[in-house]
Amino acid sequence: MNRYKNFSSELYNILSSEDVVIDEPMKNHTSFKVGGPADILVTPENYDEVVKIIKLCNDKNVPYYIVGKGSNLLVKDGGFRGVVIKLTKLDNIKVDNNKIIVQCGAELCKVSDAALKNSLTGFEFACGIPGTVGGAVTMNAGAYNGEISQVIQSALVADKEGNLITLNKEQLELGYRMSAVQKYGYTVLEVTFELSKGDYSKIKERIDDLTRRREEKQPLEYPSAGSTFKRPEGHFTGKLIEDCALKGYKLGGAQISDKHAGFVINKENATAKDILNLIEYIQATVKERFNVDLHPEVRIIGEETK
The missing domain is CATH 3.30.465.10 (Uridine Diphospho-n-acetylenolpyruvylglucosamine Reductase; domain 3)
Known part of the structure; x- marks a missing residue:
């Protein structure tokens, strides 16, 4: 359900119509190629438009999230309630x-x-x-x-x-x-x-x-968000995962890369839930084996499907 659909009419006072899209699948805007719809996706063309959008969202108490190419982003399958502000048109x-x-x-x-x-x-x-x-x-x-x-x-x-x-x-x-x-x-x-x-x-x-x-x-031939986890102090993430015998491990359509264990990839039509489940499984396994906490480097936003 698009909670903020009516808010789009106010955005048309700031942006041209082609720069405002309703119910836009975020899988089209992330390198993981997964993610449900954003209520509204906007693509401002100058700084003034960006500032006006931020101010309007604040005035109307509408959540917003800033993205670029979505190369370090995982959007959950239920999508994002509010406005996604995509800044790739500002590229001079x-x-x-x-x-x-x-x-x-x-x-x-x-x-x-x-x-x-x-x-x-x-x-x-x-x-x-x-x-x-x-x-x-x-x-x-x-x-x-x-x-x-x-x-x-x-x-x-x-x-x-x-x-x-x-x-x-x-x-x-x-x-x-x-x-x-x-x-x-x-x-x-x-x-x-x-x-x-x-x-x-x-x-x-x-x-x-x-x-x-x-x-x-690196497994550049598959959709991913680069290194999935931050490097824990005194350790290399890929080696920790490999030493748990998890290289190549698959959950749903998500897989730990055979090429580099520090990468979770969208191997075969994965959902965001597949990727999240695999991330959690890696964290639990590494914690149990080495007592090391892995924290995602990839940003996770949105809501689960209901």
């Missing part, structure tokens, strides 16, 4: 000397391409992270010994009331898969990265090497 990238100013919806791989074209080094680690800049800052995304905190200078965010604030690196409070954006419920709109001048051929060589390693070790 501008290079200014050794700085790259990027809108929140730009893909990390495209920022990496822009850095390469301008012989800027420091962003190579992000070349294969399958998300957007806004999500990457929100969770301080990282890979191959690099993370966003190493290259960010500042971010323009909207707070929960729709006020625009520019935060410097320290104010962003970037930690392991954590930031002030999560802590205070901010919405990232624009980010400035500060890189260094480098040698084009060396940068390309590094990107090519990381791309090859990723293709060899």
Whole structure:
């Protein structure tokens, strides 16, 4: 049941009609390819629209959730009650000397391409992270010994009331898969990265090497949300799961990847419930065997089917 369908008429005062969709299946907007319908999905085209949507949702007490490419998101089968604000239309990238100013919806791989074209080094680690800049800052995304905190200078965010604030690196409070954006419920709109001048051929060589390693070790041929769990201190998640003899274990249409045990994949028309059940089974098994708590890195939202 769409609880907030009538709210769409107010959104049409802010957005063009093609930017407002009712009962939109979230499986079309997540890399897991699962998830029930959002009551309303909106795709704003500028910062002003984003701020107005946030303010309207607050005024009318309508829940909202910010997404980019949905590459670190699991939406339950019952869908999301409220408004999903998808920011992928805000994807402009501008290079200014050794700085790259990027809108929140730009893909990390495209920022990496822009850095390469301008012989800027420091962003190579992000070349294969399958998300957007806004999500990457929100969770301080990282890979191959690099993370966003190493290259960010500042971010323009909207707070929960729709006020625009520019935060410097320290104010962003970037930690392991954590930031002030999560802590205070901010919405990232624009980010400035500060890189260094480098040698084009060396940068390309590094990107090519990381791309090859990723293709060899990760199950890119199946829908997933990347690494399913945060890394527990003193352990490697994939090894813990493998040492429990769970590599390849299947529940419904969800499976622990044969290629990398740290990845839960949508092997065969999985439901969100299949994936959640498998996540819980992994957590219980690792806890029982090694007394280690695994916490999901993937964000889980929405409600179960009734």
